[in-house]
Amino acid sequence: MKYRRSGRLVDMTEYLLRHPHRSVSLTFFSDRYGSAKSSISEDIGIVKEVFESKGIGRLATSAGVSGGVTFVPMIHEKEALETVEKLIHSLEDSTRLLPGGYLYMMDIIGDPQRMQELGRIFASFYKEAGVDTVMTMATKGIPLAYAVASHLNAPVSIVRHEQRVTEGSIISINYVSGSSQRIQTMSLAKRSLKPGSNVLIIDDFMKAGGTIRGMMDLTEEFQCTVAGAGVLMEAVHEKEKLVDNYVSLTKLSSVDAKGRKIQVEKGTMFSGDHS
Amino acid sequence: MKYRRSGRLVDMTEYLLRHPHRSVSLTFFSDRYGSAKSSISEDIGIVKEVFESKGIGRLATSAGVSGGVTFVPMIHEKEALETVEKLIHSLEDSTRLLPGGYLYMMDIIGDPQRMQELGRIFASFYKEAGVDTVMTMATKGIPLAYAVASHLNAPVSIVRHEQRVTEGSIISINYVSGSSQRIQTMSLAKRSLKPGSNVLIIDDFMKAGGTIRGMMDLTEEFQCTVAGAGVLMEAVHEKEKLVDNYVSLTKLSSVDAKGRKIQVEKGTMFSGDHS
Numbered sequence: 001m002k003y004r005r006s007g008r009l010v011d012m013t014e015y016l017l018r019h020p021h022r023s024v025s026l027t028f029f030s031d032r033y034g035s036a037k038s039s040i041s042e043d044i045g046i047v048k049e050v051f052e053s054k055g056i057g058r059l060a061t062s063a064g065v066s067g068g069v070t071f072v073p074m075i076h077e078k079e080a081l082e083t084v085e086k087l088i089h090s091l092e093d094s095t096r097l098l099p100g101g102y103l104y105m106m107d108i109i110g111d112p113q114r115m116q117e118l119g120r121i122f123a124s125f126y127k128e129a130g131v132d133t134v135m136t137m138a139t140k141g142i143p144l145a146y147a148v149a150s151h152l153n154a155p156v157s158i159v160r161h162e163q164r165v166t167e168g169s170i171i172s173i174n175y176v177s178g179s180s181q182r183i184q185t186m187s188l189a190k191r192s193l194k195p196g197s198n199v200l201i202i203d204d205f206m207k208a209g210g211t212i213r214g215m216m217d218l219t220e221e222f223q224c225t226v227a228g229a230g231v232l233m234e235a236v237h238e239k240e241k242l243v244d245n246y247v248s249l250t251k252l253s254s255v256d257a258k259g260r261k262i263q264v265e266k267g268t269m270f271s272g273d274h275s
Numbered sequence: 276m277k278y279r280r281s282g283r284l285v286d287m288t289e290y291l292l293r294h295p296h297r298s299v300s301l302t303f304f305s306d307r308y309g310s311a312k313s314s315i316s317e318d319i320g321i322v323k324e325v326f327e328s329k330g331i332g333r334l335a336t337s338a339g340v341s342g343g344v345t346f347v348p349m350i351h352e353k354e355a356l357e358t359v360e361k362l363i364h365s366l367e368d369s370t371r372l373l374p375g376g377y378l379y380m381m382d383i384i385g386d387p388q389r390m391q392e393l394g395r396i397f398a399s400f401y402k403e404a405g406v407d408t409v410m411t412m413a414t415k416g417i418p419l420a421y422a423v424a425s426h427l428n429a430p431v432s433i434v435r436h437e438q439r440v441t442e443g444s445i446i447s448i449n450y451v452s453g454s455s456q457r458i459q460t461m462s463l464a465k466r467s468l469k470p471g472s473n474v475l476i477i478d479d480f481m482k483a484g485g486t487i488r489g490m491m492d493l494t495e496e497f498q499c500t501v502a503g504a505g506v507l508m509e510a511v512h513e514k515e516k517l518v519d520n521y522v523s524l525t526k527l528s529s530v531d532a533k534g535r536k537i538q539v540e541k542g543t544m545f546s547g548d549h550s
Binding site: 005006007009010011013014017018019046047049050051054056098099100102104106107110111112113115116138139142143146149150153154155156157158160166167168189191192 | 280281282284285286288289292293294321322324325326329331373374375377379381382385386387388390391413414417418421424425428429430431432433435441442443464466467
Protein backbone atom coordinates (compact mmCIF):
# COMPACT_ATOMS: atom_id res chain seq x y z
CA MET A 1 0.00 0.00 0.00
CA LYS A 2 1.35 3.39 -1.04
CA TYR A 3 0.82 6.38 1.19
CA ARG A 4 0.63 10.02 0.33
CA ARG A 5 2.35 12.53 2.56
CA SER A 6 -0.77 13.35 4.53
CA GLY A 7 -1.40 9.69 5.33
CA ARG A 8 2.22 9.10 6.22
CA LEU A 9 2.22 12.03 8.63
CA VAL A 10 -0.78 10.69 10.53
CA ASP A 11 0.62 7.17 10.78
CA MET A 12 4.16 8.32 11.58
CA THR A 13 2.90 10.57 14.37
CA GLU A 14 0.95 7.70 15.89
CA TYR A 15 3.91 5.34 15.57
CA LEU A 16 6.43 7.70 17.13
CA LEU A 17 4.12 8.58 20.04
CA ARG A 18 3.75 4.87 20.78
CA HIS A 19 7.52 4.26 20.69
CA PRO A 20 9.23 6.95 22.75
CA HIS A 21 12.96 6.84 23.52
CA ARG A 22 13.58 4.32 20.76
CA SER A 23 15.55 4.86 17.58
CA VAL A 24 13.45 4.18 14.48
CA SER A 25 15.37 3.93 11.21
CA LEU A 26 14.42 5.81 8.07
CA THR A 27 14.46 2.42 6.34
CA PHE A 28 11.66 1.23 8.60
CA PHE A 29 9.40 4.09 7.55
CA SER A 30 10.50 3.95 3.96
CA ASP A 31 9.53 0.24 3.82
CA ARG A 32 6.33 0.84 5.75
CA TYR A 33 5.08 3.41 3.27
CA GLY A 34 6.85 2.38 0.07
CA SER A 35 8.34 5.87 -0.14
CA ALA A 36 11.80 7.23 -0.85
CA LYS A 37 13.98 8.08 2.13
CA SER A 38 14.15 11.67 0.93
CA SER A 39 10.36 11.95 1.32
CA ILE A 40 10.52 10.29 4.74
CA SER A 41 13.18 12.80 5.79
CA GLU A 42 10.89 15.64 4.83
CA ASP A 43 7.98 14.03 6.69
CA ILE A 44 10.11 13.75 9.81
CA GLY A 45 11.01 17.43 9.47
CA ILE A 46 7.32 18.34 9.54
CA VAL A 47 6.55 16.11 12.52
CA LYS A 48 9.59 17.49 14.31
CA GLU A 49 8.50 21.08 13.80
CA VAL A 50 5.01 20.46 15.18
CA PHE A 51 6.21 18.33 18.10
CA GLU A 52 8.68 21.01 19.09
CA SER A 53 6.43 24.02 18.64
CA LYS A 54 3.56 22.30 20.48
CA GLY A 55 5.84 21.08 23.25
CA ILE A 56 5.00 17.42 22.61
CA GLY A 57 8.65 16.48 22.56
CA ARG A 58 11.84 16.45 20.61
CA LEU A 59 12.69 14.39 17.55
CA ALA A 60 16.38 13.59 17.71
CA THR A 61 17.61 12.62 14.25
CA SER A 62 20.84 10.94 13.28
CA ALA A 63 22.15 11.04 9.73
CA GLY A 64 23.86 8.42 7.60
CA VAL A 65 22.96 4.95 6.33
CA SER A 66 21.78 3.82 9.74
CA GLY A 67 20.07 7.20 10.14
CA GLY A 68 17.01 7.30 12.30
CA VAL A 69 14.81 9.29 14.56
CA THR A 70 14.09 9.08 18.29
CA PHE A 71 11.06 10.66 19.89
CA VAL A 72 11.78 12.13 23.33
CA PRO A 73 8.57 13.13 25.16
CA MET A 74 8.80 16.56 26.73
CA ILE A 75 6.59 19.28 28.02
CA HIS A 76 6.92 23.06 27.93
CA GLU A 77 7.64 24.49 31.38
CA LYS A 78 4.55 26.69 31.00
CA GLU A 79 2.27 23.74 30.31
CA ALA A 80 3.81 21.74 33.16
CA LEU A 81 3.17 24.65 35.52
CA GLU A 82 -0.43 24.97 34.37
CA THR A 83 -0.97 21.24 34.91
CA VAL A 84 0.52 21.43 38.39
CA GLU A 85 -1.48 24.52 39.28
CA LYS A 86 -4.68 22.72 38.32
CA LEU A 87 -3.51 19.81 40.47
CA ILE A 88 -2.86 22.14 43.42
CA HIS A 89 -6.30 23.65 43.07
CA SER A 90 -7.84 20.20 43.16
CA LEU A 91 -5.67 19.10 46.11
CA GLU A 92 -6.71 22.11 48.20
CA ASP A 93 -10.35 21.02 48.09
CA SER A 94 -11.22 20.66 51.77
CA THR A 95 -13.54 17.68 51.21
CA ARG A 96 -10.34 15.63 50.82
CA LEU A 97 -9.67 15.83 54.54
CA LEU A 98 -9.86 12.44 56.23
CA PRO A 99 -9.59 11.56 59.91
CA GLY A 100 -5.97 11.71 61.06
CA GLY A 101 -5.06 14.51 58.68
CA TYR A 102 -4.87 12.19 55.68
CA LEU A 103 -5.95 13.45 52.29
CA TYR A 104 -8.19 11.46 49.99
CA MET A 105 -6.30 11.28 46.69
CA MET A 106 -7.74 8.29 44.85
CA ASP A 107 -9.75 10.51 42.49
CA ILE A 108 -6.46 11.96 41.27
CA ILE A 109 -4.48 8.73 41.31
CA GLY A 110 -7.45 6.91 39.77
CA ASP A 111 -7.51 9.15 36.70
CA PRO A 112 -5.33 7.53 34.00
CA GLN A 113 -5.17 10.62 31.80
CA ARG A 114 -4.09 12.85 34.65
CA MET A 115 -1.45 10.28 35.55
CA GLN A 116 -0.24 10.34 31.94
CA GLU A 117 0.10 14.13 32.05
CA LEU A 118 1.99 14.09 35.33
CA GLY A 119 4.08 11.17 34.11
CA ARG A 120 5.08 13.21 31.08
CA ILE A 121 6.34 15.98 33.36
CA PHE A 122 8.64 13.57 35.21
CA ALA A 123 9.72 11.88 31.97
CA SER A 124 10.61 15.28 30.55
CA PHE A 125 12.56 16.19 33.68
CA TYR A 126 14.53 12.92 33.66
CA LYS A 127 14.82 12.59 29.87
CA GLU A 128 18.63 12.76 29.92
CA ALA A 129 19.10 10.68 33.06
CA GLY A 130 19.50 7.38 31.25
CA VAL A 131 16.75 5.66 33.19
CA ASP A 132 16.70 1.88 32.73
CA THR A 133 13.92 1.04 35.19
CA VAL A 134 11.26 2.84 37.16
CA MET A 135 10.77 1.59 40.72
CA THR A 136 7.76 2.21 42.89
CA MET A 137 6.00 1.03 46.04
CA ALA A 138 2.68 -0.79 45.90
CA THR A 139 -0.10 0.30 45.78
CA LYS A 140 -0.56 3.98 45.22
CA GLY A 141 2.72 4.71 43.49
CA ILE A 142 1.99 2.26 40.68
CA PRO A 143 -0.21 4.40 38.40
CA LEU A 144 2.23 7.33 38.31
CA ALA A 145 5.23 5.02 37.93
CA TYR A 146 3.66 3.35 34.87
CA ALA A 147 2.86 6.72 33.34
CA VAL A 148 6.47 7.87 33.78
CA ALA A 149 7.85 4.56 32.54
CA SER A 150 5.67 4.50 29.44
CA HIS A 151 7.08 7.89 28.41
CA LEU A 152 10.65 6.75 29.11
CA ASN A 153 10.29 3.33 27.47
CA ALA A 154 11.38 1.62 30.69
CA PRO A 155 10.02 -1.34 32.67
CA VAL A 156 8.57 -1.00 36.17
CA SER A 157 9.72 -2.80 39.33
CA ILE A 158 7.07 -2.95 42.03
CA VAL A 159 8.34 -3.08 45.61
CA ARG A 160 5.97 -4.45 48.24
CA HIS A 161 5.45 -4.26 51.96
CA GLU A 162 4.68 -7.95 52.26
CA GLN A 163 7.04 -10.84 52.18
CA ARG A 164 4.52 -13.40 50.99
CA VAL A 165 5.11 -12.55 47.39
CA THR A 166 4.67 -15.37 44.89
CA GLU A 167 7.39 -14.18 42.58
CA GLY A 168 10.27 -16.53 43.29
CA SER A 169 13.32 -15.40 45.24
CA ILE A 170 12.95 -11.99 46.76
CA ILE A 171 15.34 -9.57 48.38
CA SER A 172 13.96 -7.89 51.48
CA ILE A 173 15.34 -5.04 53.51
CA ASN A 174 14.30 -3.38 56.72
CA TYR A 175 13.83 0.33 56.78
CA VAL A 176 12.71 2.92 59.25
CA SER A 177 9.57 4.76 58.38
CA GLY A 178 10.70 8.33 58.94
CA SER A 179 7.42 9.58 60.29
CA SER A 180 6.39 6.73 62.58
CA GLN A 181 9.94 5.58 63.41
CA ARG A 182 8.73 1.99 63.04
CA ILE A 183 10.89 -0.70 61.47
CA GLN A 184 9.24 -2.05 58.36
CA THR A 185 10.11 -4.48 55.59
CA MET A 186 10.06 -4.03 51.84
CA SER A 187 10.64 -6.74 49.25
CA LEU A 188 11.37 -6.98 45.57
CA ALA A 189 11.50 -10.09 43.39
CA LYS A 190 15.08 -10.80 42.41
CA ARG A 191 14.11 -11.27 38.79
CA SER A 192 12.34 -7.97 38.51
CA LEU A 193 15.41 -5.73 38.54
CA LYS A 194 18.56 -6.34 36.49
CA PRO A 195 21.88 -5.65 38.24
CA GLY A 196 23.54 -2.52 36.92
CA SER A 197 20.30 -0.74 36.09
CA ASN A 198 19.92 2.97 36.59
CA VAL A 199 16.73 3.31 38.61
CA LEU A 200 14.24 6.17 38.82
CA ILE A 201 12.12 5.96 41.98
CA ILE A 202 8.55 7.26 41.71
CA ASP A 203 5.98 7.48 44.51
CA ASP A 204 2.75 9.28 45.26
CA PHE A 205 3.59 10.77 48.63
CA MET A 206 6.65 11.49 50.74
CA LYS A 207 6.71 12.60 54.33
CA ALA A 208 10.11 12.18 55.99
CA GLY A 209 11.35 10.14 53.03
CA GLY A 210 11.79 6.81 54.81
CA THR A 211 10.15 4.78 52.07
CA ILE A 212 12.15 6.49 49.32
CA ARG A 213 15.33 6.05 51.40
CA GLY A 214 14.44 2.36 51.74
CA MET A 215 13.96 2.00 47.98
CA MET A 216 17.33 3.65 47.41
CA ASP A 217 18.97 1.16 49.77
CA LEU A 218 17.14 -1.68 48.04
CA THR A 219 18.46 -0.41 44.71
CA GLU A 220 21.96 -0.75 46.10
CA GLU A 221 21.25 -4.33 47.22
CA PHE A 222 20.53 -5.06 43.56
CA GLN A 223 23.87 -3.51 42.48
CA CYS A 224 21.95 -0.74 40.78
CA THR A 225 22.30 3.03 40.75
CA VAL A 226 19.72 5.69 41.53
CA ALA A 227 18.90 8.07 38.67
CA GLY A 228 16.67 10.15 40.91
CA ALA A 229 13.39 10.14 42.76
CA GLY A 230 10.12 11.89 42.03
CA VAL A 231 6.97 12.24 44.11
CA LEU A 232 3.57 13.65 43.33
CA MET A 233 3.37 15.33 46.73
CA GLU A 234 5.70 15.85 49.63
CA ALA A 235 4.68 16.99 53.07
CA VAL A 236 6.59 19.88 54.52
CA HIS A 237 8.10 18.12 57.48
CA GLU A 238 9.34 19.33 60.82
CA LYS A 239 12.55 17.32 60.69
CA GLU A 240 15.18 16.93 58.01
CA LYS A 241 14.28 14.66 55.09
CA LEU A 242 16.05 11.34 54.83
CA VAL A 243 16.79 11.88 51.14
CA ASP A 244 17.95 14.85 49.13
CA ASN A 245 18.14 13.99 45.45
CA TYR A 246 14.41 14.02 44.75
CA VAL A 247 11.92 16.29 43.06
CA SER A 248 8.30 16.86 43.99
CA LEU A 249 5.47 18.21 41.89
CA THR A 250 3.64 19.68 44.88
CA LYS A 251 4.26 20.44 48.55
CA LEU A 252 1.64 20.02 51.23
CA SER A 253 2.51 23.00 53.39
CA SER A 254 -0.23 22.73 55.99
CA VAL A 255 -3.33 20.79 56.96
CA ASP A 256 -5.69 22.46 59.38
CA ALA A 257 -8.11 19.67 60.27
CA LYS A 258 -10.17 21.86 62.57
CA GLY A 259 -10.46 24.81 60.21
CA ARG A 260 -10.75 22.37 57.32
CA LYS A 261 -8.07 24.07 55.30
CA ILE A 262 -5.42 22.44 53.11
CA GLN A 263 -2.51 24.44 51.75
CA VAL A 264 -0.54 23.15 48.82
CA GLU A 265 2.20 24.83 46.84
CA LYS A 266 4.42 24.04 43.87
CA GLY A 267 7.04 21.38 44.51
CA THR A 268 10.80 21.48 44.23
CA MET A 269 10.69 20.76 40.49
CA PHE A 270 9.54 24.32 39.95
CA SER A 271 11.53 26.12 42.62
CA GLY A 272 14.96 25.42 41.23
CA ASP A 273 16.22 24.15 44.60
CA HIS A 274 16.43 20.51 43.58
CA SER A 275 19.78 18.86 43.07
CA MET B 276 -0.37 30.75 14.84
CA LYS B 277 -1.60 29.50 11.46
CA TYR B 278 -1.07 25.88 10.54
CA ARG B 279 -0.79 24.28 7.16
CA ARG B 280 -2.56 20.99 6.55
CA SER B 281 0.55 18.90 7.24
CA GLY B 282 1.10 20.55 10.60
CA ARG B 283 -2.58 20.28 11.51
CA LEU B 284 -2.60 16.56 10.72
CA VAL B 285 0.32 15.87 13.05
CA ASP B 286 -1.13 17.89 15.90
CA MET B 287 -4.68 16.61 15.41
CA THR B 288 -3.46 13.01 15.42
CA GLU B 289 -1.61 13.59 18.68
CA TYR B 290 -4.60 15.36 20.24
CA LEU B 291 -7.13 12.69 19.28
CA LEU B 292 -4.89 9.84 20.48
CA ARG B 293 -4.58 11.57 23.84
CA HIS B 294 -8.35 12.09 24.16
CA PRO B 295 -10.09 8.83 23.30
CA HIS B 296 -13.85 8.34 23.74
CA ARG B 297 -14.42 12.07 23.97
CA SER B 298 -16.28 14.26 21.51
CA VAL B 299 -14.10 17.08 20.17
CA SER B 300 -15.93 19.82 18.27
CA LEU B 301 -14.87 21.09 14.87
CA THR B 302 -14.91 24.55 16.43
CA PHE B 303 -12.19 23.49 18.87
CA PHE B 304 -9.86 22.47 16.05
CA SER B 305 -10.84 25.39 13.88
CA ASP B 306 -9.92 27.80 16.71
CA ARG B 307 -6.77 25.87 17.55
CA TYR B 308 -5.41 26.18 14.02
CA GLY B 309 -7.09 29.35 12.81
CA SER B 310 -8.52 27.35 9.90
CA ALA B 311 -11.94 27.13 8.29
CA LYS B 312 -14.22 24.31 9.41
CA SER B 313 -14.30 23.00 5.86
CA SER B 314 -10.53 22.46 6.00
CA ILE B 315 -10.81 20.83 9.40
CA SER B 316 -13.46 18.48 8.03
CA GLU B 317 -11.10 17.43 5.28
CA ASP B 318 -8.27 16.93 7.79
CA ILE B 319 -10.50 14.69 9.86
CA GLY B 320 -11.34 12.70 6.77
CA ILE B 321 -7.64 12.01 6.21
CA VAL B 322 -6.98 11.06 9.84
CA LYS B 323 -10.05 8.83 9.78
CA GLU B 324 -8.90 6.98 6.69
CA VAL B 325 -5.46 6.24 8.14
CA PHE B 326 -6.78 5.31 11.59
CA GLU B 327 -9.25 2.90 10.03
CA SER B 328 -6.92 1.33 7.48
CA LYS B 329 -4.14 0.92 10.05
CA GLY B 330 -6.52 -0.43 12.68
CA ILE B 331 -5.72 2.33 15.14
CA GLY B 332 -9.37 3.03 15.76
CA ARG B 333 -12.52 4.60 14.46
CA LEU B 334 -13.29 8.31 14.15
CA ALA B 335 -17.00 8.73 14.73
CA THR B 336 -18.13 12.03 13.30
CA SER B 337 -21.35 13.89 13.94
CA ALA B 338 -22.57 16.60 11.60
CA GLY B 339 -24.23 19.94 12.25
CA VAL B 340 -23.37 23.08 14.19
CA SER B 341 -22.30 21.11 17.23
CA GLY B 342 -20.53 18.68 14.90
CA GLY B 343 -17.53 16.91 16.24
CA VAL B 344 -15.40 13.85 16.19
CA THR B 345 -14.80 11.05 18.69
CA PHE B 346 -11.78 8.77 18.56
CA VAL B 347 -12.59 5.18 19.52
CA PRO B 348 -9.42 3.08 19.98
CA MET B 349 -9.65 -0.29 18.28
CA ILE B 350 -7.46 -3.03 17.02
CA HIS B 351 -7.73 -5.31 14.00
CA GLU B 352 -8.52 -8.89 15.00
CA LYS B 353 -5.40 -10.01 13.14
CA GLU B 354 -3.14 -7.65 15.09
CA ALA B 355 -4.79 -8.61 18.37
CA LEU B 356 -4.18 -12.26 17.59
CA GLU B 357 -0.53 -11.62 16.74
CA THR B 358 -0.07 -9.75 20.00
CA VAL B 359 -1.67 -12.55 21.97
CA GLU B 360 0.36 -15.21 20.17
CA LYS B 361 3.57 -13.38 21.08
CA LEU B 362 2.27 -13.24 24.65
CA ILE B 363 1.58 -16.98 24.65
CA HIS B 364 5.06 -17.70 23.34
CA SER B 365 6.54 -15.65 26.16
CA LEU B 366 4.26 -17.23 28.78
CA GLU B 367 5.29 -20.75 27.77
CA ASP B 368 8.92 -20.04 28.65
CA SER B 369 9.67 -22.71 31.26
CA THR B 370 11.95 -20.43 33.30
CA ARG B 371 8.74 -18.82 34.57
CA LEU B 372 7.97 -21.83 36.71
CA LEU B 373 8.05 -21.04 40.41
CA PRO B 374 7.68 -23.38 43.38
CA GLY B 375 4.02 -24.31 43.88
CA GLY B 376 3.23 -24.19 40.18
CA TYR B 377 3.07 -20.39 40.12
CA LEU B 378 4.28 -18.53 37.06
CA TYR B 379 6.56 -15.52 37.25
CA MET B 380 4.76 -12.81 35.29
CA MET B 381 6.21 -9.53 36.51
CA ASP B 382 8.32 -9.10 33.38
CA ILE B 383 5.09 -9.00 31.37
CA ILE B 384 3.06 -6.99 33.86
CA GLY B 385 6.05 -4.70 34.43
CA ASP B 386 6.23 -3.70 30.75
CA PRO B 387 4.12 -0.54 30.27
CA GLN B 388 4.06 -0.73 26.50
CA ARG B 389 2.93 -4.33 26.49
CA MET B 390 0.24 -3.40 28.99
CA GLN B 391 -0.88 -0.61 26.66
CA GLU B 392 -1.15 -3.05 23.74
CA LEU B 393 -3.15 -5.56 25.77
CA GLY B 394 -5.24 -2.77 27.23
CA ARG B 395 -6.11 -1.65 23.72
CA ILE B 396 -7.40 -5.15 22.92
CA PHE B 397 -9.79 -5.05 25.90
CA ALA B 398 -10.78 -1.45 25.16
CA SER B 399 -11.58 -2.45 21.60
CA PHE B 400 -13.61 -5.44 22.77
CA TYR B 401 -15.62 -3.36 25.27
CA LYS B 402 -15.81 -0.17 23.16
CA GLU B 403 -19.62 -0.26 22.93
CA ALA B 404 -20.21 -1.42 26.49
CA GLY B 405 -20.60 2.08 27.94
CA VAL B 406 -17.93 1.56 30.58
CA ASP B 407 -17.94 4.30 33.26
CA THR B 408 -15.25 2.86 35.53
CA VAL B 409 -12.62 0.14 35.41
CA MET B 410 -12.27 -1.87 38.62
CA THR B 411 -9.31 -4.01 39.58
CA MET B 412 -7.67 -5.75 42.52
CA ALA B 413 -4.38 -4.55 43.96
CA THR B 414 -1.58 -5.18 43.13
CA LYS B 415 -1.03 -7.05 39.91
CA GLY B 416 -4.25 -6.10 38.16
CA ILE B 417 -3.48 -2.38 38.34
CA PRO B 418 -1.18 -1.96 35.31
CA LEU B 419 -3.57 -3.68 32.89
CA ALA B 420 -6.58 -1.90 34.38
CA TYR B 421 -4.96 1.51 33.82
CA ALA B 422 -4.06 0.60 30.27
CA VAL B 423 -7.66 -0.42 29.52
CA ALA B 424 -9.06 2.64 31.30
CA SER B 425 -6.77 5.07 29.48
CA HIS B 426 -8.11 3.79 26.15
CA LEU B 427 -11.71 4.00 27.37
CA ASN B 428 -11.35 7.41 29.03
CA ALA B 429 -12.56 5.96 32.34
CA PRO B 430 -11.31 6.25 35.93
CA VAL B 431 -9.97 3.27 37.88
CA SER B 432 -11.24 1.94 41.22
CA ILE B 433 -8.67 -0.12 43.10
CA VAL B 434 -10.05 -2.83 45.39
CA ARG B 435 -7.78 -4.07 48.17
CA HIS B 436 -7.38 -7.10 50.36
CA GLU B 437 -6.65 -5.04 53.45
CA GLN B 438 -9.05 -3.15 55.59
CA ARG B 439 -6.55 -0.64 56.92
CA VAL B 440 -7.04 1.66 53.99
CA THR B 441 -6.53 5.37 54.65
CA GLU B 442 -9.15 6.47 52.21
CA GLY B 443 -12.08 7.39 54.41
CA SER B 444 -15.18 5.21 54.65
CA ILE B 445 -14.82 1.90 52.93
CA ILE B 446 -17.23 -0.85 51.98
CA SER B 447 -15.91 -4.34 52.63
CA ILE B 448 -17.32 -7.69 51.65
CA ASN B 449 -16.34 -11.24 52.37
CA TYR B 450 -15.83 -13.61 49.52
CA VAL B 451 -14.73 -17.17 49.07
CA SER B 452 -11.54 -17.66 47.17
CA GLY B 453 -12.62 -20.33 44.70
CA SER B 454 -9.34 -22.18 44.66
CA SER B 455 -8.42 -22.21 48.36
CA GLN B 456 -12.01 -22.10 49.66
CA ARG B 457 -10.90 -19.61 52.28
CA ILE B 458 -13.04 -16.67 53.32
CA GLN B 459 -11.31 -13.42 52.51
CA THR B 460 -12.15 -9.72 52.66
CA MET B 461 -11.98 -7.08 49.96
CA SER B 462 -12.51 -3.36 50.45
CA LEU B 463 -13.13 -0.32 48.33
CA ALA B 464 -13.23 3.33 49.40
CA LYS B 465 -16.79 4.59 49.23
CA ARG B 466 -15.71 7.71 47.37
CA SER B 467 -13.88 5.84 44.68
CA LEU B 468 -16.92 4.46 42.85
CA LYS B 469 -20.02 6.49 41.96
CA PRO B 470 -23.38 4.75 42.41
CA GLY B 471 -24.96 3.86 39.10
CA SER B 472 -21.67 3.35 37.29
CA ASN B 473 -21.25 0.64 34.70
CA VAL B 474 -18.12 -1.21 35.79
CA LEU B 475 -15.62 -3.19 33.75
CA ILE B 476 -13.59 -5.56 35.95
CA ILE B 477 -9.99 -6.23 34.88
CA ASP B 478 -7.50 -8.57 36.53
CA ASP B 479 -4.28 -10.32 35.68
CA PHE B 480 -5.18 -13.88 36.58
CA MET B 481 -8.29 -15.94 37.25
CA LYS B 482 -8.44 -19.42 38.63
CA ALA B 483 -11.89 -20.40 39.87
CA GLY B 484 -13.09 -16.82 39.59
CA GLY B 485 -13.62 -16.12 43.28
CA THR B 486 -11.93 -12.73 43.21
CA ILE B 487 -13.82 -11.63 40.11
CA ARG B 488 -17.07 -12.93 41.65
CA GLY B 489 -16.24 -10.91 44.77
CA MET B 490 -15.66 -7.76 42.74
CA MET B 491 -18.99 -8.30 40.99
CA ASP B 492 -20.72 -8.57 44.36
CA LEU B 493 -18.89 -5.46 45.55
CA THR B 494 -20.09 -3.62 42.45
CA GLU B 495 -23.63 -4.45 43.48
CA GLU B 496 -23.00 -3.11 46.99
CA PHE B 497 -22.19 0.19 45.31
CA GLN B 498 -25.47 0.11 43.32
CA CYS B 499 -23.47 -0.31 40.16
CA THR B 500 -23.76 -2.62 37.17
CA VAL B 501 -21.17 -4.93 35.65
CA ALA B 502 -20.23 -4.19 32.05
CA GLY B 503 -18.04 -7.27 31.88
CA ALA B 504 -14.82 -8.76 33.13
CA GLY B 505 -11.50 -9.33 31.42
CA VAL B 506 -8.42 -11.22 32.52
CA LEU B 507 -4.97 -11.53 31.03
CA MET B 508 -4.85 -15.24 31.85
CA GLU B 509 -7.25 -17.81 33.17
CA ALA B 510 -6.31 -21.21 34.46
CA VAL B 511 -8.24 -24.12 33.05
CA HIS B 512 -9.85 -25.30 36.20
CA GLU B 513 -11.17 -28.65 37.29
CA LYS B 514 -14.42 -27.24 38.69
CA GLU B 515 -16.97 -24.86 37.26
CA LYS B 516 -15.99 -21.21 37.25
CA LEU B 517 -17.82 -18.91 39.63
CA VAL B 518 -18.45 -16.35 36.88
CA ASP B 519 -19.49 -16.60 33.29
CA ASN B 520 -19.59 -13.19 31.66
CA TYR B 521 -15.85 -12.72 31.32
CA VAL B 522 -13.27 -12.85 28.57
CA SER B 523 -9.68 -13.99 28.81
CA LEU B 524 -6.75 -13.22 26.51
CA THR B 525 -4.99 -16.50 27.30
CA LYS B 526 -5.71 -19.84 28.95
CA LEU B 527 -3.18 -21.70 31.04
CA SER B 528 -4.06 -25.24 30.02
CA SER B 529 -1.41 -27.14 31.93
CA VAL B 530 1.62 -26.73 34.14
CA ASP B 531 3.93 -29.70 34.41
CA ALA B 532 6.28 -28.69 37.21
CA LYS B 533 8.31 -31.88 36.98
CA GLY B 534 8.74 -31.88 33.22
CA ARG B 535 9.07 -28.08 33.35
CA LYS B 536 6.47 -27.53 30.68
CA ILE B 537 3.87 -24.78 30.53
CA GLN B 538 1.03 -24.91 28.03
CA VAL B 539 -0.88 -21.78 27.15
CA GLU B 540 -3.55 -21.26 24.52
CA LYS B 541 -5.68 -18.41 23.24
CA GLY B 542 -8.36 -17.22 25.63
CA THR B 543 -12.12 -17.02 25.26
CA MET B 544 -11.90 -13.64 23.50
CA PHE B 545 -10.70 -15.44 20.41
CA SER B 546 -12.72 -18.63 20.62
CA GLY B 547 -16.12 -17.06 20.22
CA ASP B 548 -17.48 -18.88 23.27
CA HIS B 549 -17.73 -15.78 25.46
CA SER B 550 -21.11 -14.32 26.29
